[in-house]
Amino acid sequence: MILGQDPLYAGDIWDALPVTLLKAVAAFVFLLVSVMLNIWFLRKVISDFQNRIGPNIAGPWGILQTLADGIKLFFKEDLIPDNADRFTFKLAPYLSLVPAFLTFAIVPVGGDFNGDGSRDGLVTILGKPTFLQVADPPIGILFFLAMSSLAIYGVMLAGWSSGSKYPLLGSVRASAQMVSYEAALGLAVAAVVLQSGSLSTHDMVLSQSGGLANWAIVTTGVVPFVVFFIAGTAELNHPPFDLVEAEQELVGGFHTEYSSIRFALFFLAEFMNQITISAIVVTMFLGGPHGPSLFLPDGWWVGTIWFFLKLSFFLFAFVWIRATLPRFRYDQLMDLGWKFLIPLSLFWLILLAGLRIGDGNDWGLGNYAAWFIGWFAGVALLSGLLAMAMNTARSERLAEAAEKEASRG
Amino acid sequence: MTVTENTEVLDGAERVKRRGDDSAVLRLSEAEAAMIGADPDAPDEDERVLLNMGPSHPSTHGVLRLMLEMEGETVLRSKPVVGYLHTGMEKQAEQLTYLQGCTNVTRMDYASPLFTELAFSLATEKLLGIEVPERAVWIRMLMSELNRMSSHLLFMATNGMDLGAVSMMIYGWREREEVLRFFEKVTGLRMNHNYIRPGGVAADLPDGWQADVEHLLELIPPRLEEYDILMTGQPIWRERLQGVGVLNADEALALSATGPILRSTGYAWDLRRDEPYLAYPEVDFDVIVGSFGDSYDRYAIRLNEIRESMRIVEQILDRMPAGDYRVQDKKVTPPPRVRIDQSMEALIHHFKIFTEGYQVPEGEAYAAVESPRGELGIYMVSDGSSTPYRMHVRGPSYINLQTMPHLMQGGMIADGVAIISSVDPIMGEVDR
Numbered sequence: 001m002i003l004g005q006d007p008l009y010a011g012d013i014w015d016a017l018p019v020t021l022l023k024a025v026a027a028f029v030f031l032l033v034s035v036m037l038n039i040w041f042l043r044k045v046i047s048d049f050q051n052r053i054g055p056n057i058a059g060p061w062g063i064l065q066t067l068a069d070g071i072k073l074f075f076k077e078d079l080i081p082d083n084a085d086r087f088t089f090k091l092a093p094y095l096s097l098v099p100a101f102l103t104f105a106i107v108p109v110g111g112d113f114n115g116d117g118s119r120d121g122l123v124t125i126l127g128k129p130t131f132l133q134v135a136d137p138p139i140g141i142l143f144f145l146a147m148s149s150l151a152i153y154g155v156m157l158a159g160w161s162s163g164s165k166y167p168l169l170g171s172v173r174a175s176a177q178m179v180s181y182e183a184a185l186g187l188a189v190a191a192v193v194l195q196s197g198s199l200s201t202h203d204m205v206l207s208q209s210g211g212l213a214n215w216a217i218v219t220t221g222v223v224p225f226v227v228f229f230i231a232g233t234a235e236l237n238h239p240p241f242d243l244v245e246a247e248q249e250l251v252g253g254f255h256t257e258y259s260s261i262r263f264a265l266f267f268l269a270e271f272m273n274q275i276t277i278s279a280i281v282v283t284m285f286l287g288g289p290h291g292p293s294l295f296l297p298d299g300w301w302v303g304t305i306w307f308f309l310k311l312s313f314f315l316f317a318f319v320w321i322r323a324t325l326p327r328f329r330y331d332q333l334m335d336l337g338w339k340f341l342i343p344l345s346l347f348w349l350i351l352l353a354g355l356r357i358g359d360g361n362d363w364g365l366g367n368y369a370a371w372f373i374g375w376f377a378g379v380a381l382l383s384g385l386l387a388m389a390m391n392t393a394r395s396e397r398l399a400e401a402a403e404k405e406a407s408r409g
Numbered sequence: 410m411t412v413t414e415n416t417e418v419l420d421g422a423e424r425v426k427r428r429g430d431d432s433a434v435l436r437l438s439e440a441e442a443a444m445i446g447a448d449p450d451a452p453d454e455d456e457r458v459l460l461n462m463g464p465s466h467p468s469t470h471g472v473l474r475l476m477l478e479m480e481g482e483t484v485l486r487s488k489p490v491v492g493y494l495h496t497g498m499e500k501q502a503e504q505l506t507y508l509q510g511c512t513n514v515t516r517m518d519y520a521s522p523l524f525t526e527l528a529f530s531l532a533t534e535k536l537l538g539i540e541v542p543e544r545a546v547w548i549r550m551l552m553s554e555l556n557r558m559s560s561h562l563l564f565m566a567t568n569g570m571d572l573g574a575v576s577m578m579i580y581g582w583r584e585r586e587e588v589l590r591f592f593e594k595v596t597g598l599r600m601n602h603n604y605i606r607p608g609g610v611a612a613d614l615p616d617g618w619q620a621d622v623e624h625l626l627e628l629i630p631p632r633l634e635e636y637d638i639l640m641t642g643q644p645i646w647r648e649r650l651q652g653v654g655v656l657n658a659d660e661a662l663a664l665s666a667t668g669p670i671l672r673s674t675g676y677a678w679d680l681r682r683d684e685p686y687l688a689y690p691e692v693d694f695d696v697i698v699g700s701f702g703d704s705y706d707r708y709a710i711r712l713n714e715i716r717e718s719m720r721i722v723e724q725i726l727d728r729m730p731a732g733d734y735r736v737q738d739k740k741v742t743p744p745p746r747v748r749i750d751q752s753m754e755a756l757i758h759h760f761k762i763f764t765e766g767y768q769v770p771e772g773e774a775y776a777a778v779e780s781p782r783g784e785l786g787i788y789m790v791s792d793g794s795s796t797p798y799r800m801h802v803r804g805p806s807y808i809n810l811q812t813m814p815h816l817m818q819g820g821m822i823a824d825g826v827a828i829i830s831s832v833d834p835i836m837g838e839v840d841r
Contacts, residue, residue: 050579165460169482169822239573240645248468248571249826326645327573329823330482 016128023134024105031104035271039066042271042319049323070264078260083163092161093258093265096154099147100272105134106143106201107279110289110304131202132289132304140200141189144280145182148235151273152178155237155244158266159254170253173330174237174244180337181234187345188228191220192284194352205288217285220352225285227345232277234337237270238318240325241333248327278314279307286310343386347379425660425815433818435478435486442476457485460822464493468571468826471836475813475825482821487814491807494840502800506766507533510797512603514787517802518838519600521560523552524780525787525802525838526605531686531776532789533607536769539741543688544732545609550687551622551725552595552604553778554718558629559588560781561711561718564833565636568708571830572649577639584632591621608742609735622726626719633715641712650705654816654828657702664812668783668805669714670832673699673706680779692724704831711833714781740767766795782806782833802841806834 009016040055040063047054055062080089110132111123122129137143152175159171193199195216196207208215217225234241245253252258255266282288289303328336354371357363363371427433437459445459460477463469472493478486498513505513514529515522527549534541541549566581589599594615596602604611640646656666658674671678679696681689697713699706735742743762744755761767771793777786783805792798809832816828 046576050576051583052579165458173482242573243823246573246823248573249823251467323576324639325574326569326640326643326649327823328645329649330821332645332648 019128019130020134023130027104027109027134028101030109031101031272031275034275035268036066036070037063038271038275038315039267041315042322045316045319046323049319073264074261076260078262079257081163081257084257085161085163088157088161089257090262092154092158093262093269094154095157096151096269097265097272099151099154100269100276103144103147103276104272104279106137106140107276107283108133108136108202108205108288109279109307110301111205133202136200136202138200140198140202141193141204141280141284142199145186145189148185148273149178149182151269154266154269155254158258162254162257164257166250166252167254167256170244170246170250170256173246173250174254176330177237177241177243177333177337178235180334181231181341184227184231184337184341184345185235187342187349188224188231189284191224191345191349191352192216194349194356195219201283201288204284205290208287209290212287215285215287215290220285221348223348224345225281227341227348228285229281231337231341232281233318233321234333236273236277238274239322240327242327243330243333246327274315274318275311278311278318281314282307282310339386339390343382347375347382350378351375425663433486433814435476435488435814437476437488462825464490469829470567470834473810473829473834473836473839475829477817477822477825479822482823484817484820484822484825487817487825489810489813491810491836491839494836496840498841499800499802502797504796506795507607507769507797508762508766510800511606512601514802515601515603516837517804517841518780518782518785518806518835520563520835521556521781522600522602523556523605524778524785526603527553528776528778528780528785528787528802529789529800530605530607531778532774532787533769535774535776536772536789536791537607537741537767538770539608539736539738541609541736542733543730544613545734545736546688547725547729548610548614548734549605550689550692551614551722551729552592552610553687554721554725555588555591555622555625557718557781558715558722559585559592561715562588564711564781564830565640567833568827568830569640571826572646574640574646577636580632580635580639584629587625587628591618591625594618594621606735608738609733613734619726622722626723626726629715629719633712636712641709647705649823649827650708650831651703652701653704653820653824654831655701655703656812656816660815661702661812664808664815666783666809666812668779668781668809669707669710670783670809670812672697672710674702675700680777680784684777686776686778691728692721694721704827707831707833711781768793768795769797777803780805782835782838783809802838804838804841806836806838807841810834810839 043065044054044062055065058064058068080086108131123132155174155178156171159167159169159174162168192204196204198204198207204216208219212218237244243249243253245255250256255263258266289307291302291306291309294302354375358368358371425433442459442461458479460479461474462477463474464472469475474490474493476488476490477484496516498517502510502513510529510533511526514525517525562581562585564581566578566585569575569577569581592602593599595618596604596611656664656670656674658671658676661671661674661676667678675698677696677698680686681694682696694717697710697717699710739754739758741762743759744752748755749759769791771791773788773790775786775788777784779785784803785805786803788799788801788803789797790799813828813832816832817825820828
């Protein structure tokens with residue numbers, strides 16, 4: 001069953017239809033509204049960072065500014081360049097928008113997770129017990145990886161089909177960047193999957209119940225969280241990894257030639273992805289809807305409130321990063337991805353896997369010690385090889401440059 | 410310097426003299442460039458792409474245009490194309506009297522207008538053979554140093570923005586605005602001041618100027634510390650600038666680069682020290698030099714020059730002499746307003762100066778000042794009339810532009826942006 005282990009689908013499928021539709025529509029509306037608020041939030045917070053006022057005309061505190069911009073963009077002239085591949089050019093914005101919508105379906109936005117998780121995160125909608133997420137497929141988090149890979153096509157084809165040089169450079173950067181960071185992202189996800197023992201996002205949240213010490217950020221030892229957050233930021237094309245757009249270099253990157261509503265769709269997708277990736281980080285590492293009920297009466301809304309608090313923190317973190325950091329250069333970005341993030345997350349994954357085996361087989365101290373020595377030796381050996389390879393490549397480059405210099409006379 | 414040393418200098422600059430495919434400079438006419446992209450279906454001979462950057466591009470600092478020959482993201486050869494802001498100011502100067510001349514030249518380098526006014530005034534005064542009063546000299550020095558600060562603060566803003574640190578743009582502008590507020594108080598305008606004029610300055614400093622300057626001196630140093638946190642020590646920032654756009658001293662000299670570009674190569678050349686003008690020998694300051702000649706050095710030099718300028722301003726604050734703010738030569742300086750009602754001669758002088766202008770003795774003069782961008786010189790030829798026969802400006806932005814292809818060669822397109830930013834050209838001065 002593609003929609004997963006939700007008790008909703010245990011019975012007749014037609015009975016479940018209204019609830020499913022309701023959840024899908026609610027998620028859709030929620031995403032659209034929250035994107036609107038997210039853009040407003042970004043502009044407001046970043047203007048605080050920069051001693052500006054920010055939007056303050058449309059609606060109270062300028063909260064309707066995004067809506068106004070959207071309406072304006074909708075009525076603007078839609079230009080398609082002569083050199084463009086018309087079909088692909090029109091298709092691309094939707095290719096980046098649809099995955100952004102779909103990914104959110106697997107995020108548990110709340111549920112009765114309080115306490116030790118004995119209530120299994122169930123809520124009752126229209127008299128039926130169900131999870132507070134649109135779908136809980138058994139492949140779970142792999143769906144997220146698949147969708148984020150799919151979203152590359154939107155960006156890549158947009159740049160390619162524009163028939164112009166700057167967008168082309170942007171799309172070349174996009175494909176290289178996203179493919180490189182996908183690997184680190186996947187390895188960080190694998191670390192969490194090792195701990196939770198399941199790919200399903202619902203199970204991931206369940207496995208983190210029982211307080212802060214059980215959150216995956218602690219149980220996986222922070223490193224996968226950091227790797228995931230960096231790689232996720234790169235995956236979003238968010239500063240400091242916004243090379244794909246890079247206003248100062250490529251004017252607008254892949255969306256240079258886009259105008260009107262198609263441009264707005266790219267923007268929508270970008271901010272929607274930002275929300276989605278924050279939600280995934282919260283789900284995977286920060287216990288999703290877990291949190292103490294404090295003074296509130298016990299119930300499913302506590303989880304939802306905690307979820308949104310955690311989500312907001314990450315949205316703020318994104319704005320903070322945007323306001324602070326300069327942009328990476330293309331080759332530095334590749335270096336960070338391939339030479340740092342991927343080896344780091346790979347070693348960490350192996351370490352976690354070893355510990356996990358030890359846990360299952362009741363290793364003694366000696367076995368653990370042997371394992372650690374072996375792991376360290378492996379890390380040392382591989383880092384040595386990597387360093388050697390880098391050195392060789394560098395000296396070859398230098399020799400080549402010197403040769404070139406010499407041949408110039 | 411002996412002759413043998415001189416040839417060595419030229420040998421060291423071999424790189425900038427290369428021609429052909431190895432050259433950093435793309436020598437390609439517009440017609441040839443148009444031919445290359447004309448047929449999109451033509452088979453690609455090689456992997457090289459011709460990319461046009463500007464004149465309207467977010468980081469070409471106005472209307473600079475670059476023709477880049479690229480291989481992937483790597484810039485091979487490039488060609489800066491200028492002329493998109495050409496307004497014929499140099500030619501116009503021949504129609505304007507010496508009094509009107511300052512309004513004209515102040516519009517050239519709009520980020521540091523007082524320096525062009527200063528160079529113009531110094532050249533005119535050389536021809537006139539007049540000495541400006543002590544106080545005028547010190548006021549000029551005060552305003553120049555404050556202008557150097559505002560110009561470098563603008564650089565901090567644009568450099569930050571070009572590298573993607575967007576908040577830096579606002580911070581730089583914010584501090585610059587504080588300096589401009591003082592300028593507005595003194596000269597009446599935020600830019601294009603027409604404040605420094607042949608014979609002195611347009612008006613005395615307003616009452617309470619000391620307090621304003623002290624406020625600036627208190628305000629800016631902690632802000633510069635913040636820049637250090639935000640940029641100087643930032644690993645990404647360093648990665649982006651260190652080793653990018655490297656030039657050595659020989660090459661910089663061969664390309665007649667001046668200002669922070671020359672100083673970044675370790676060659677200490679500052680007209681304030683080496684060919685002193687105004688009262689610079691009387692104040693104490695350091696010439697900041699770099700050691701690697703890269704974009705990071707150019708950034709660091711400018712940041713520290715703001716600090717040096719503040720040091721100079723502090724000394725000026727203590728030592729500002731009393732006296733006249735302009736020369737009391739009735740042929741050059743218009744009479745005070747009140748005198749016009751009392752004296753016929755004053756009325757005639759006033760009328761003559763503002764209609765016909767004053768005659769400047771025949772001759773030629775060159776006056777150079779150290780502008781924030783390098784040596785800014787004005788060469789003036791007078792035929793004895795009240796307008797210059799010829800005025801030529803040695804604009805540092807224009808001359809520094811020719812280092813650009815050499816800085817860019819072999820870098821990536823993102824480095825190109827960092828390099829344009831670190832050369833810091835002001836297009837108004839390039840296309841005068």
